[in-house]
Amino acid sequence: MGGIRTVKFFGLIALGVALCVLATGEVRGAGVEFSPVGNYVVEGWNNAPPKTKADYTGTAKIWSIGTTFLFEADLDGQRYTGVALWDNDRGVLGLQFNGTDGDGLTLLRFEDNKFAGPWVFGESPKEVGWESWTPTPNN
Secondary structure: OHHHHHHHHHHHHHHHHHHHHHOOOOOOOOOOOOOOOEEEEEEEEOOOOOOOOOOEEEEEEEEEOOOOEEEEEEEOOEEEEEEEEEEOOOOEEEEEEEEOOEEEEEEEEEEOOEEEEEEEEOOEEEEEEEEEEEEOOOO
């Protein structure tokens, strides 16, 4: 069973990298560096596209470990941790998460001063949700 879980994990990482590379459009000015490091208020929906009222809320923190990132999030009593890749030119943040209720991938695009995008659990790849991460004022 560990082999299947390892394949799922590396498959999700590969998917995240591929999606970051394939994402199009620039949201940052040419030559302007942006860092996703900071604290966020998170709203999430269990289905994409999102409904009016969020299904869950919480907080998240992202920090740098060189050219990559780590994060932790507390969302409606569930704890998630993981690694992230940031593509500054495209404004895309790929997060591989490990949680108390499963592991998966989140792909967030930075627009309108917040991150937003879909997520999926490795255990249920046909079910896609949506999250919005808004920087807190003390970022």
